[in-house]
Amino acid sequence: MSDYEMNALFRGNHSLLISNVVVDGRTVDISIDEKGMIASIGENERKEWKGEADFLIDGNGALALPGLVNTHTHAAMSLLRGYADDMILQDWLSQKIWPLEAHLTPKDVYWGTRLACNEMIRSGTTAFNDMYFIMDQAAKAVDQAGIRATLSYGFIDLANAEKREAECKATEQLAAHIRTLANPRIKFAVGPHSPYTCSPEGLKWCAEYAQAQKCGIHIHLSETEKEVNDCVAQYGRRPAAHVDECGILTPQTVAAHCCWLDEAECQLLGKRGVSAAHNPVSNMKLATNRAMPYPWLKAAGANVSLGTDGCSSNNNLDMFEEMKVAALLQKFYWNNPTILPAPEALAMATANGAKALGLPTGRLAAGTPADIILVSNRDACNVPIHNATSNLVYACNGYSVETTICNGRILMLDRGIPDEAEVLNEATEAAFKLVDRAKSA
Amino acid sequence: MSDYEMNALFRGNHSLLISNVVVDGRTVDISIDEKGMIASIGENERKEWKGEADFLIDGNGALALPGLVNTHTHAAMSLLRGYADDMILQDWLSQKIWPLEAHLTPKDVYWGTRLACNEMIRSGTTAFNDMYFIMDQAAKAVDQAGIRATLSYGFIDLANAEKREAECKATEQLAAHIRTLANPRIKFAVGPHSPYTCSPEGLKWCAEYAQAQKCGIHIHLSETEKEVNDCVAQYGRRPAAHVDECGILTPQTVAAHCCWLDEAECQLLGKRGVSAAHNPVSNMKLATNRAMPYPWLKAAGANVSLGTDGCSSNNNLDMFEEMKVAALLQKFYWNNPTILPAPEALAMATANGAKALGLPTGRLAAGTPADIILVSNRDACNVPIHNATSNLVYACNGYSVETTICNGRILMLDRGIPDEAEVLNEATEAAFKLVDRAKSA
Numbered sequence: 001m002s003d004y005e006m007n008a009l010f011r012g013n014h015s016l017l018i019s020n021v022v023v024d025g026r027t028v029d030i031s032i033d034e035k036g037m038i039a040s041i042g043e044n045e046r047k048e049w050k051g052e053a054d055f056l057i058d059g060n061g062a063l064a065l066p067g068l069v070n071t072h073t074h075a076a077m078s079l080l081r082g083y084a085d086d087m088i089l090q091d092w093l094s095q096k097i098w099p100l101e102a103h104l105t106p107k108d109v110y111w112g113t114r115l116a117c118n119e120m121i122r123s124g125t126t127a128f129n130d131m132y133f134i135m136d137q138a139a140k141a142v143d144q145a146g147i148r149a150t151l152s153y154g155f156i157d158l159a160n161a162e163k164r165e166a167e168c169k170a171t172e173q174l175a176a177h178i179r180t181l182a183n184p185r186i187k188f189a190v191g192p193h194s195p196y197t198c199s200p201e202g203l204k205w206c207a208e209y210a211q212a213q214k215c216g217i218h219i220h221l222s223e224t225e226k227e228v229n230d231c232v233a234q235y236g237r238r239p240a241a242h243v244d245e246c247g248i249l250t251p252q253t254v255a256a257h258c259c260w261l262d263e264a265e266c267q268l269l270g271k272r273g274v275s276a277a278h279n280p281v282s283n284m285k286l287a288t289n290r291a292m293p294y295p296w297l298k299a300a301g302a303n304v305s306l307g308t309d310g311c312s313s314n315n316n317l318d319m320f321e322e323m324k325v326a327a328l329l330q331k332f333y334w335n336n337p338t339i340l341p342a343p344e345a346l347a348m349a350t351a352n353g354a355k356a357l358g359l360p361t362g363r364l365a366a367g368t369p370a371d372i373i374l375v376s377n378r379d380a381c382n383v384p385i386h387n388a389t390s391n392l393v394y395a396c397n398g399y400s401v402e403t404t405i406c407n408g409r410i411l412m413l414d415r416g417i418p419d420e421a422e423v424l425n426e427a428t429e430a431a432f433k434l435v436d437r438a439k440s441a
Numbered sequence: 442m443s444d445y446e447m448n449a450l451f452r453g454n455h456s457l458l459i460s461n462v463v464v465d466g467r468t469v470d471i472s473i474d475e476k477g478m479i480a481s482i483g484e485n486e487r488k489e490w491k492g493e494a495d496f497l498i499d500g501n502g503a504l505a506l507p508g509l510v511n512t513h514t515h516a517a518m519s520l521l522r523g524y525a526d527d528m529i530l531q532d533w534l535s536q537k538i539w540p541l542e543a544h545l546t547p548k549d550v551y552w553g554t555r556l557a558c559n560e561m562i563r564s565g566t567t568a569f570n571d572m573y574f575i576m577d578q579a580a581k582a583v584d585q586a587g588i589r590a591t592l593s594y595g596f597i598d599l600a601n602a603e604k605r606e607a608e609c610k611a612t613e614q615l616a617a618h619i620r621t622l623a624n625p626r627i628k629f630a631v632g633p634h635s636p637y638t639c640s641p642e643g644l645k646w647c648a649e650y651a652q653a654q655k656c657g658i659h660i661h662l663s664e665t666e667k668e669v670n671d672c673v674a675q676y677g678r679r680p681a682a683h684v685d686e687c688g689i690l691t692p693q694t695v696a697a698h699c700c701w702l703d704e705a706e707c708q709l710l711g712k713r714g715v716s717a718a719h720n721p722v723s724n725m726k727l728a729t730n731r732a733m734p735y736p737w738l739k740a741a742g743a744n745v746s747l748g749t750d751g752c753s754s755n756n757n758l759d760m761f762e763e764m765k766v767a768a769l770l771q772k773f774y775w776n777n778p779t780i781l782p783a784p785e786a787l788a789m790a791t792a793n794g795a796k797a798l799g800l801p802t803g804r805l806a807a808g809t810p811a812d813i814i815l816v817s818n819r820d821a822c823n824v825p826i827h828n829a830t831s832n833l834v835y836a837c838n839g840y841s842v843e844t845t846i847c848n849g850r851i852l853m854l855d856r857g858i859p860d861e862a863e864v865l866n867e868a869t870e871a872a873f874k875l876v877d878r879a880k881s882a
Contacts, residue, residue: 399840
């Protein structure tokens, strides 16, 4: 392929034919129209290339999957990867993370989010649910990287009326900014940080604003035991009941972590149609002492999706790894190897994730946007293929993804990402300068 | 590089200079002599290539590490990857694994072990501790693949004197076979399978034979609660005390799993100088309900190493993933995020692993064999590098390994393994034929 063709290919606005890929055990061709939609998925009967589309990608027997959906992260924290680990949560936050975050600039958030998007593209994630700050820069990064994101400003009022007013304003500004972008890949959500950092007034404002905007809500819920005990002491009810009282639990709400929910709270989440984002790696690394009660949430009919959390508590954004650790943690915690089998783990990372974010993706079907990843069938970890789903969840990791397509646009082809070197260089420079600023402050 | 040079390069028996790699934060050059030993590790001061060695590898800023050591696996089970998952242990073994294993041929063990070696080379493992059967074929595979292995025949007498005699003979035959190979990369160990599959007589024979042969012992110990209860019921003592009574616990012994050891048993392992191989992924996947008591073993001075277990209970051989899951599981299980910090996880996979197998590798130092891996510093998961050890354990996986060298011989260069395609094809064919034979039986 010539450089001219390569550039055209990555720019999008062309039709595509992906030939010779395996979907649910069948070898098929997938055709994608100029608008980035899957036009058809058909048996692979093509004998030769007949110019059916502007470009052809020979899948070479790769497994085709819907792009993975990461339903809880803080993308720009990729700059903090490995900056502090193996510490008690409170020390880690107060001595390491917050002092560094105090020096974050708009440019840092831009390059940190670009770095995160690059890692997601490489490991097969095409949509993510983000909560952080300086989110106009996150939006710019997502716009340029080419993937999907639902962006929320982390609303933290600490029961202070003045701060609450500022947070409401910041939330409204982000909503307005994303509206002006008019990018179909970028959505806005309201981001009340958690029941322990937001007052009931703040939570209620967020719930009402989300209803008025017809947008999603992204919140941390019941990550630690302390948070549950504090909530009961302060409000006389557990966190899920408390935030529900403030109107936060809706079918457009993604509640992250949910480790310490009791059975009644799981039933409440199910009843309200809430999506619970499981973050097993982060929960284990920070020692939350309890795994999300997946069996209870499943029984209650809640939608359970998957998230990596930010890079400072994971320390990567690999949703393949997250699928595996989710299956491992649930089996181990509930002492039952049949819990969270591979097909459920894969659904959490695809269809359930798309449902959580209200996206029409998460499955491969004609008429849906072409968010497609191709996973090598020639990597050592994916040989032999007795069961493709088992291999995807238990044997492969994100580096087995060869090609990533979002909304019909090719973002990675045969493991090549056009502007990766620039992103890695700029992000590295931003990360080191950030640490220097914090040290000399 | 020409094809001729490439071939020469992979054949070994040449000197090598690895320039511009990072070791413990310093950028260095590593020179390797014709015998495969590290000749020197020095500051990177070379301005241009002056023919200091037969070949030059430009490390390009990669992180150089000792090759990882996998201290518990069943390599040929790579053919069973994904064949059966998410099942109760006993059903999984009796309905799926054993019926398939009954049809394994020598050719299957050869290609299964080649497939495993290929995956290990790709993910930076240069030595492994294997227990299986038809082990002459495993030896042949290891010989050809170019990595190190300690091979044991899984001795299972089921308290049957006749079977015991056959197992002793099979063990002796493997010892003799490995002696005739005279390959410095291949060692023999005695492999009493476990206290629940071996009689006290069998265990005693194994201990005496190991002493006579001056070789290692490889055994499964206290993986499940049932095994502990059965041992106490049958012998009136817990498994570690029981096998110790039979002479099995020595400084050359690798005890795999060790989930259900109590504190006194940990002290016994420490006192005897035993190496305990932690297999966190397998233990979580099969829901052993208890994590290896790492803090107790550490306090007792036992050497704790790391293993992936076989591909049917993991389902890959990625020691990077194993390091991460070990750190995650220990933090979560003991409810303390400071337990098993990154440097200890890395030591488990390198120096401790080498110690477990009695190898002179596991660290980078002049005068030791050149078992070296280069980890990309340009992969998204390894950017930025605030802390290389943290990135290696928490952010990277085996696919970030670019180059793998064992005993001075290059096995993978810039992610290329010369005979990979053949290995993947042959192993795939062997795996599918195996399933067909089992189905038509």
